[in-house]
Amino acid sequence: MILLMYEPVPEHLTILKEIAGDREIRWATTEEEAKLLIRNAEIVLGNRFFIQSLPFAEKLRWMQSNSVGVDIILAKKEILQQKNIILTCAKGVYDTELAEHTIALLLSLFRSLHLLRDEQKAHSWQRHRLSTLNNSNCLIIGWGSLGKEIARLLHAFGANVAGVRSREEDSEENGFTIFGSKNWKNQLPQTDALIVCLPKTESTYHFVGKSELEQLPVNAFVVNIGRGGTLDDNAVLRQIQLNKLAGAALDVFENEPLPAAHEIWDEPRILVSPHVGRSLEGPAFKWQSIFEENLRRYLTGAPMLHVVDYEKGY
Template sequence: MKRTLLLLYKVSQQHLSNLQNIAPDWNIVHTTDKTVAAQLIENAEVVMGNHHLCESLPLNKQKIKWLQTNSVGIDYILKRCGTLLENIIVTNARGVYNDEICEHTIGLVLTLHRNLHLIRDAQHLHQWERPIQLPLLSQKNAMIIGYGSLGKVIGEKLSMFGTKIYGVNTEVQFFIDEKGTKKHWKEILPTIDIVILALPYTNETINYFSATEIQQLPANAILINIGRAGTIDEKALYEHLNTNKIHAAALDVFDDEPLNPEHTAWTIKNLFVSPHMARTRELKPPFQYEQFFEENFKRYINNESLQNIVDITKGY
């Protein structure tokens, strides 16, 4: 029986041809239909894509060896598929969307920093509101929490404005201040003007940036979350925004999506609601992840190490 690759997304002829050239003797099938996916997955050795994955996975008879997702965050898949992923190599799309998400993040930083969100509100009221003495980004300290491949790209671009960058991840938790004193990242929050969260959602990152951390920020601080919902205490953030204890925030992800019309977030003047758009919806091919999929599939065929292997116990 031919080895089977199942693609759970819309496939362009060029992408299909590229994959078939990599593995001429493989059976490469594709669908976005739930019923068809349940049938095609029965004998699949490799699956690429998320569409109807969790519903179909229990029907796999020949144990899947490798699953490639088209998303960076896989908490949803881990939650729904659970033990079905045991002994399966799982890889994600880390790095594929870095440029797009980075551009959106920089846009949010500039929007809040230059008060463009408030100017837009004033425009709707036909009011000429000209801010006074806006500071430069070159005068600011930014902390990026979740300093992986995406966080580093954001830091690199933001540093081009002259902003000082503090990157926080599991390896980097301490920094040396001007006096040569070693301090934990939480200790220097009162000196941070811009906080950017780019965290995955795991058991360790739930409310990672809690009310305790939010209240340490100075009154001029802005906060942006382009990572996963649930990594920040939204309720505490709303309270600090409503009382102007911090200057402004922009959230691209929320605990409850989409926001219902009565949600409190809509009424907070200094909160910019970014409707989960740091990575835009791709409805038809070619998709951004195709080239990465092809490269990883080539590695699999050649028995080489795969890129972006996920530790399912950690969740990233």
């Protein structure tokens, strides 16, 4: 049985039925339904109710996530591995939206739009420092599909873009320099904008922390568009309070929702974007397409797309 953790639109359901043949397709709209139906499910599509219902799975062989990051699901890694469950993610499905949101955040920082909005509310004709993306040095931490899309858009603005990935040695890719683990920190003193778009794993926790932030110029900006916890939020706040960073825009946080009493809310040089970098309308059709293609591959024994490596965490 194929279990959907969402109510499918008719067009999507029709395609799934064509691919599934005589296999039964059911969907859960409540947690109670999910816990009951998953007992006989071989395949689960979608995140909703999955963590709560996983302990009741008896026949599950494959779970397709509708998220790119799977850190929440991997909190149950031992159960998934014990049951020999294949986990696939929706890698790349939100790249366009997240990359555009990153550019919007960067432009807000570089042009002080968030500060100008505060002046408008105060009826204050006050000007702020303005800078330009053109010829700025942008360093992207995380050279996956999202990092590459951000780089493409930044390049169109005339920015000098480089990337960072986990391999030890430096490399070149499509005209961009990609720094490895040996040399990437040497680039920080020349960086105008540090963009973090890392997956959340044990090895990426606070990947950018106090020591890295202290190496950035005082006029530098920091953006986190990846996963909360990969950037030390409190260290960012402290550097800004000490006037050792110009500002930051954070779409993800170590603790979400950001606690109402957190000091970040009251720091005008930090732009809070409450995990809204991805929209849920257009991309829905993309992740449904991934489900459909992976279902086709699973049932025919073909290699599946975006299989998660349990050891790497992505």
